[in-house]
Amino acid sequence: MIEIERLTKRYGATTVVDDVSFRVEEGAIAVVVGTSGAGKSTLLRMINRLVAPSAGRVLVDGEDTMAIPEDALRHRIGYVIQGYGLFPHRTVAENIATVPRLLGWEKRRIAARVEELLDLFQLDPGEFAQKFPHQLSGGQQQRVGVARALAAKPALLLMDEPFGALDPVIRSRAQDDLLAIQRRLRTTVVLVTHDMNEAFHLGDRIAVMDRGRLLQYASPGELLLRPAEAFVEQLVGTAERPFRLLSLTKVGEALEPGHAEGEPILLSATLRDALSQLVWLGREALPVVDAAGAPAGRISIAQILRHGRALP
Amino acid sequence: MSRRAFVLRGLALLLFVAFVTAPQLFAFVFEPLAANRAPAIYNQGSLLALTLSHLRTVALATLASTVLAVALGILVTRPWGQEFLPLSRAIVNIGQTFPPVAVLAIAVPLVGFGEKPAFIALFLYGLLPIFENTLTGLTGVSPQTLEAAKGMGLNARQRLLQVELPLALPVILAGIRLSVIISLGTATIGSTVAAKGLGEVIIAGLQSNNLAFVLQGGLVVALMAVLIHDGLGLAERMAARKPGRHGGEAA
Amino acid sequence: MASLRASLSLDRVGAVIAVLIGVALTAAPFVTYRANRIVAGEGRMLADALPPAGVAAVVLAAIAAAACAALIRRPAIRLAAAALGLCAVFPAVGVSAGFVAPAGNGFARVSPALGFWLLALAFALLAADALMRLRLGPWVRLAALAAAGAAIALLLLSGAWADLSLMKEYAGRAESFWREARQHLWLALGSTGVACLVGLPLGMLGHRIRRLRTALLQVLNIVQTIPSIALFGILIAPLGYLAAHVPLAAALGIRGIGAAPAFVALFLYSLLPVVANTITGLGQVPAAVTDAARGMGMSARQRLVEVELPLALPVILAGIRIALVQNLGMATIAALIGGGGFGTFVFQGIGQTAIDLVLLGAIPTVALSFAAAILLDALIDLTQRGAHDRD
Numbered sequence: 027m028i029e030i031e032r033l034t035k036r037y038g039a040t041t042v043v044d045d046v047s048f049r050v051e052e053g054a055i056a057v058v059v060g061t062s063g064a065g066k067s068t069l070l071r072m073i074n075r076l077v078a079p080s081a082g083r084v085l086v087d088g089e090d091t092m093a094i095p096e097d098a099l100r101h102r103i104g105y106v107i108q109g110y111g112l113f114p115h116r117t118v119a120e121n122i123a124t125v126p127r128l129l130g131w132e133k134r135r136i137a138a139r140v141e142e143l144l145d146l147f148q149l150d151p152g153e154f155a156q157k158f159p160h161q162l163s164g165g166q167q168q169r170v171g172v173a174r175a176l177a178a179k180p181a182l183l184l185m186d187e188p189f190g191a192l193d194p195v196i197r198s199r200a201q202d203d204l205l206a207i208q209r210r211l212r213t214t215v216v217l218v219t220h221d222m223n224e225a226f227h228l229g230d231r232i233a234v235m236d237r238g239r240l241l242q243y244a245s246p247g248e249l250l251l252r253p254a255e256a257f258v259e260q261l262v263g264t265a266e267r268p269f270r271l272l273s274l275t276k277v278g279e280a281l282e283p284g285h286a287e288g289e290p291i292l293l294s295a296t297l298r299d300a301l302s303q304l305v306w307l308g309r310e311a312l313p314v315v316d317a318a319g320a321p322a323g324r325i326s327i328a329q330i331l332r333h334g335r336a337l338p
Numbered sequence: 339m340s341r342r343a344f345v346l347r348g349l350a351l352l353l354f355v356a357f358v359t360a361p362q363l364f365a366f367v368f369e370p371l372a373a374n375r376a377p378a379i380y381n382q383g384s385l386l387a388l389t390l391s392h393l394r395t396v397a398l399a400t401l402a403s404t405v406l407a408v409a410l411g412i413l414v415t416r417p418w419g420q421e422f423l424p425l426s427r428a429i430v431n432i433g434q435t436f437p438p439v440a441v442l443a444i445a446v447p448l449v450g451f452g453e454k455p456a457f458i459a460l461f462l463y464g465l466l467p468i469f470e471n472t473l474t475g476l477t478g479v480s481p482q483t484l485e486a487a488k489g490m491g492l493n494a495r496q497r498l499l500q501v502e503l504p505l506a507l508p509v510i511l512a513g514i515r516l517s518v519i520i521s522l523g524t525a526t527i528g529s530t531v532a533a534k535g536l537g538e539v540i541i542a543g544l545q546s547n548n549l550a551f552v553l554q555g556g557l558v559v560a561l562m563a564v565l566i567h568d569g570l571g572l573a574e575r576m577a578a579r580k581p582g583r584h585g586g587e588a589a
Numbered sequence: 590m591a592s593l594r595a596s597l598s599l600d601r602v603g604a605v606i607a608v609l610i611g612v613a614l615t616a617a618p619f620v621t622y623r624a625n626r627i628v629a630g631e632g633r634m635l636a637d638a639l640p641p642a643g644v645a646a647v648v649l650a651a652i653a654a655a656a657c658a659a660l661i662r663r664p665a666i667r668l669a670a671a672a673l674g675l676c677a678v679f680p681a682v683g684v685s686a687g688f689v690a691p692a693g694n695g696f697a698r699v700s701p702a703l704g705f706w707l708l709a710l711a712f713a714l715l716a717a718d719a720l721m722r723l724r725l726g727p728w729v730r731l732a733a734l735a736a737a738g739a740a741i742a743l744l745l746l747s748g749a750w751a752d753l754s755l756m757k758e759y760a761g762r763a764e765s766f767w768r769e770a771r772q773h774l775w776l777a778l779g780s781t782g783v784a785c786l787v788g789l790p791l792g793m794l795g796h797r798i799r800r801l802r803t804a805l806l807q808v809l810n811i812v813q814t815i816p817s818i819a820l821f822g823i824l825i826a827p828l829g830y831l832a833a834h835v836p837l838a839a840a841l842g843i844r845g846i847g848a849a850p851a852f853v854a855l856f857l858y859s860l861l862p863v864v865a866n867t868i869t870g871l872g873q874v875p876a877a878v879t880d881a882a883r884g885m886g887m888s889a890r891q892r893l894v895e896v897e898l899p900l901a902l903p904v905i906l907a908g909i910r911i912a913l914v915q916n917l918g919m920a921t922i923a924a925l926i927g928g929g930g931f932g933t934f935v936f937q938g939i940g941q942t943a944i945d946l947v948l949l950g951a952i953p954t955v956a957l958s959f960a961a962a963i964l965l966d967a968l969i970d971l972t973q974r975g976a977h978d979r980d
C-alpha cells in the first residue's frame with residue numbers, strides 16, 4: 027500500500043506538482059493521466075525520491091520514505107521508464123540481475139531468479155539470456171525492462187509510459203501480459219500514461235492531473251459517470267464515453283434468462299465486445315456460455331444499451 | 339560576444355601589435371632573464387618583418403592546401419570519384435601519424451634550406467585537416483536534403499554549389515582553421531631550416547643561451563596563434579550564422 | 590552485356606596505382622649511389638641496380654601487382670598482390686645496396702631513391718585500399734600489425750639491409766639510437782600517462798560541474814593552440830627558476846633546458862583530448878540509462894564505475910589515441926631544447942643535410958605513431974561491447 031500526502035514540488039516560482047494526495051491499495055493498479063507537462067513524471071519520481079519533494083510525504087506500507095536510505099528505498103521499488111534505459115553494455119541476464127546483485131544475493135539465487143523471470147515474460151533463457159539489448163526488438167526490450175524492475179520482488183512497481191514506444195498490436199499484448207503478471211504477483215503498481223484506452227484497460231483507479239493539480243482520483247466507472255471537472259470529461263472523450271463504460275462491464279452482469287440462436291459469447295467478455303459481435307452479425311440477441319461451455323443465458327442489444335447510459 | 343570577451347580580445351591584439359612594432363618598450367620585463375649583459379630584446383632582425391614573413395608563409399601555404407584539398411574532397415565525393423573514397427580516408431588517417439617536423443626535415447635535403455622546405459611541409463601537412471573536413475562536410479549532408487534538391491530539378495553542379503558546399507562550409511572552415519594552427523607551429527620550427535619566421539627568436543635564444551629571447555619568442559608566437567585561432571573561430575561563427583543556415587559547429 | 594562490362598571495367602583506384610608502378614619502374618631511379626656520405630648522388634635505374642634475376646623478380650612482382658590492382662576487384666586478392674610487391678621491393682633494395690657499391694669500399698653510400706619510394710607507396714596504397722574495403726575485425730588488424738612488425742624485424746636482423754646508407758648511419762650510432770628511443774618513448778608515453786591520471790578525474794569533474802567544464806575546455810583549447818616550440822620556450826623560464834630555487838626540483842632532475850619542459854608541454858597538450866573526450870563520453874551516456882540506474886538504487890559511485898565509465902570508454906580511449914599519436918610526433922621537437930628523443934637525429938640530419946640521418950629519426954617516429962594508432966583503434970573497437978547500435 028502506498029499513501030501520498032499533500033505532495034508538492036516547486037522549481038523556483040513554478041509549482042509543477044501542487045498538493046497532491048491519494049492512496050493506492052495493496053495489489054491495485056493506479057494510473058496517472060494528464061496532458062504533457064502536467065507533472066505526472068515528477069509525481070512518480072517523488073515516490074522513489076529521484077525528485078526531492080518540496081512539501082508533503084509518501085508512505086510505503088505505512089513507513090515514511092524519508093526514513094529509508096535513498097538507495098535502499100529504490101532497491102525495494104521497481105522502476106520502468108519509457109525507453110527502458112537498459113544497460114547497453116550488459117547482457118539481458120546481467121541487466122535483469124542488477125538489483126539482486128546490488129543487494130548481494132548469492133550467484134545461484136540470482137541465476138535462478140533471472141531464469142524464472144525470462145520464463146515468466148516468455149523469453150527463452152537459452153536464446154535471450156546472453157543477448158545484448160541492441161539485439162532485441164522493441165517489444166522484447168520492454169519485457170526485459172519490466173523483468174529487470176521485478177527482479178528483487180518489489181512490492182511496488184513504478185512505470186512511466188512503459189508502453190509508449192510500442193506499436194498498437196505489441197502494446198495491447200504487453201498490457202495484457204502486465205495485467206496477468208500483476209494479478210499473479212499481487213504487485214502494487216503506479217503507472218503514468220498519455221493513453222486513455224490504456225488507463226481504462228489497466229487502472230483499478232485513475233488519477234487525472236492538470237497543471238500540477240490532481241483533479242480527480244476515482245474508479246474508471248466513476249470517472250465516466252461523474253467527472254469532477256469539465257477537463258476530466260474532455261480528457262475522457264465525450265464520444266468514447268458509452269463505449270468505455272461498456273468495456274468496464276462483463277456480460278455476466280447484463281445476463282438475461284432464455285435462449286438465442288448463433289455463435290455463443292463468453293460470460294467473461296465485456297459488454298463492448300458483445301455489442302460489437304451483435305452489430306456485426308446483425309442480431310438482436312446471442313447465447314451466453316461460461317468458461318466450460320455450458321449455456322448460461324442470453325445477451326441482448328437492448329440490455330446492453332441500458333448499461334451504456336449515464337443515468338441507469 | 340560578451341563585452342568582457344570583446345575587451346579582452348582587443349587588449350590582446352593591442353599588446354601583440356605593440357610588442358612586434360616597438361619591442362624595446364617591454365625590455366624591462368625581460369631584463370632579469372638576460373644573463374651576462376646579453377640583450378633583453380631580440381636584436382638580430384625586426385620582429386615586425388619576422389611576423390609578416392611568418393604570416394605570409396602560412397597564408398600562402400594554407401591557400402594552396404585549401405584549393406587542392408577542397409578540390410580533391412569534391413572529386414572523391416562525386417559518383418565517378420567514389421572509388422577513391424575509402425583510400426582517401428585511409429590516407430588521411432595514416433598521414434596524420436606523420437609528425438610535421440618529419441615532413442619539414444625530409445624536404446630539406448631535397449630542395450635545400452630556406453622558405454621552400456617550410457612551404458612544402460606546410461602545404462602537404464595542411465592538406466590533411468582540410469581534406470578530412472571537406473569529406474566530413476560533404477558526406478554529412480543529409481540524403482533527404484539531396485533527394486529534395488534533386489526532386490526540385492537541380493542538376494549535379496547546382497546541387498554542389500547551392501546545397502552541398504554551403505551546408506558543408508562551416509565544417510570546411512573548421513578544417514582550415516585547424517590547418518592554419520598546425521601551420522603556424524610548423525612555420526615556427528621552419529626557422530631551423532632557415533625559413534624566415536618568429537621561430538628564429540626562440541632558436542637564437544636557445545643557441546646563445548639567452549632565456550629572454552626564448553621567452554619573448556615563445557610568448558609572441560603563442561599570442562599570435564591564439565589570436566588567429568580566435569579570429570578564425572569568430573569568422574566561422576559569422577559564416578554559420580548567415581541567414582538560412584542554422585547551427586554550424588561552433589567550437 | 591552489362592555483366593561483361595562490369596567484369597572488364599577498370600578499377601579507377603587500381604588504375605592510378607598501376608600508373609604509379611609504371612612510372613616508378615620506367616622513369617625513376619631505384620637507388621642513389623654516392624661515393625661518400627657528403628657528395629651528391631647519382632641515380633641508378635632498376636636495371637642497373639640489381640643482378641638480372643633480381644631485376645626480373647621485382648619487375649614481375651610489380652607488373653603482377655599492377656595488373657591485379659587495375660583489373661581485379663576482390664579486396665583479398667588485391668591485398669595479396671600488395672603484399673607480394675612489398676615482399677619483393679623491400680629485400681631488393683637491400684640487395685641493391687650490396688650490388689651497386691663497389692666491393693670493399695666502406696665509404697660508398699647507397700640509399701633508396703624515388704623509384705623505390707614510389708613502388709613502396711603504390712603497394713602501400715593498394716594494401717590500404719584493400720584493408721579499408723575488407724573491414725577487418727580488431728583482432729585481425731592487430732595480427733596484421735604484428736606480422737608487419739615481425740617482417741620488418743626479420744629484414745633488420747637478417748642483415749638484408751646492412752649495406753643501405755640508413756643502416757650505416759644506424760651502425761655508427763647504435764648506442765645513442767637506443768638511448769634516444771627510450772627517451773622518446775618515455776617522453777611520449779610518460780606525458781600521456783600523466784595526462785590520463787590527471788585528465789580523467791578532471792573530465793569527470795567537468796562532466797558534473799558545468800562552470801568548471803566551460804573554463805577547463807577554454808583554457809585547454811588555448812594551450813593546444815600554442816605551437817609546441819613556443820610552449821617549450823615559455824616553460825623553460827619557470828622551470829629554470831624552479832630548478833635554481835627549489836633544491837628538491839633540481840634533485841629530481843628538473844632543469845630549465847632539457848626533458849622537463851618538453852615533458853610538461855607534452856603533458857599539457859595531451860590534457861585537452863583526454864579531458865574533452867572524457868566529458869563528451871560521459872555526456873553521451875543516454876539519459877534513460879542513468880535515470881534507470883538511479884531508479885534502481887545505484888549509488889553515485891556504482892553508477893560511475895558500472896555504467897557511465899564503461900559506456901564512455903570508447904570515446905575516452907579515442908581521446909587517449911589522439912593524445913598519444915600527437916605526443917609521439919611532437920616529442921621529436923624536444924630535441925631542439927636538449928630534451929633528446931628521435932628528434933635528435935632529425936635535427937642533426939637537417940644540420941648536415943644528411944637525409945639518411947633525418948630518416949633514422951623520422952622513420953621510427955612515424956612507425957611508432959602508426960603502430961600506436963592501430964593498437965588503440967583496435968582497443969576502441971574491442972571496448973564497444975554491446976554499443977553497436979550507436980553507429
Ligand SMILES: Nc1ncnc2c1ncn2[C@@H]1O[C@H](COP(=O)(O)OP(=O)(O)OP(=O)(O)O)[C@@H](O)[C@H]1O
Nearest residue numbers: 037042060061062063064065066067068069218220
Ligand atoms: N528539473 C526541473 N527543473 C525545472 N522544471 C522542471 C524540471 N523537471 C520538470 N520540470 C517541469 O515540470 C513540469 C512537469 O514535468 P513532468 O515531466 O512531470 O511532466 P509530465 O506530466 O511527465 O509530462 P510528459 O507527459 O510530457 O512526460 C514541466 O513543465 C517541466 O518543464
Ligand SMILES: [Mg+2]
Nearest residue numbers: 066067068186
Ligand atoms: Mg513524463
